[in-house]
Amino acid sequence: MDQTLKEKILKLFQDNEDICIDYSLFLDSKADTEFVGCTGKEKKKYWDIFQHMEQKDPGTKIVIHIYDEEDGRWFADDAYLETSLSEEDLKGIFEEFNKQYEEYLSPSQLHCVKEEERDYYMKGYYVGDNGENQRLSEYLKGECLVFYCWWD
Numbered sequence: 001m002d003q004t005l006k007e008k009i010l011k012l013f014q015d016n017e018d019i020c021i022d023y024s025l026f027l028d029s030k031a032d033t034e035f036v037g038c039t040g041k042e043k044k045k046y047w048d049i050f051q052h053m054e055q056k057d058p059g060t061k062i063v064i065h066i067y068d069e070e071d072g073r074w075f076a077d078d079a080y081l082e083t084s085l086s087e088e089d090l091k092g093i094f095e096e097f098n099k100q101y102e103e104y105l106s107p108s109q110l111h112c113v114k115e116e117e118r119d120y121y122m123k124g125y126y127v128g129d130n131g132e133n134q135r136l137s138e139y140l141k142g143e144c145l146v147f148y149c150w151w152d
Helices: 003-014 041-056 087-101 115-121
Strands: 019-022 061-068 074-082 110-112 125-127 133-135 145-149
Touching (some): 041 061, 041 087, 115 145
Antiparallel strands (some): 110 145
16 A cells, blocks of 8 residues: 555544555555454455456445554455445355364344445445545445455
């Protein structure tokens, strides 16, 4: 992630805004970010899962809700997916990767967002890889929105 993009995100944090970025920015193995206390190869598990979702539905958008720690590190514990894949398909992808990684990555934390819940989940901004930002509700405006929380 380049310095200009980091500065734009830090400005939004200073304004106390909720921020989402593309998963590829956050899970980049070279990114200076924390991922629920994990770095490096642990990030790869989620990278692989999200890449697989995009292969199954090329129109899938996946964003990570990031938080700023007082020490300047960023972390995240949830993601938003806009996809045409069914909840069953998504859970199947997690089960497939659970076998591959021989650990449990919780598909039980998937939640298909109902229309009346969208305002609750769609707070804040999406910041793209070139630094543009827009309301999250404008970026993720498709019909099928899934909330995924990997931190219990």
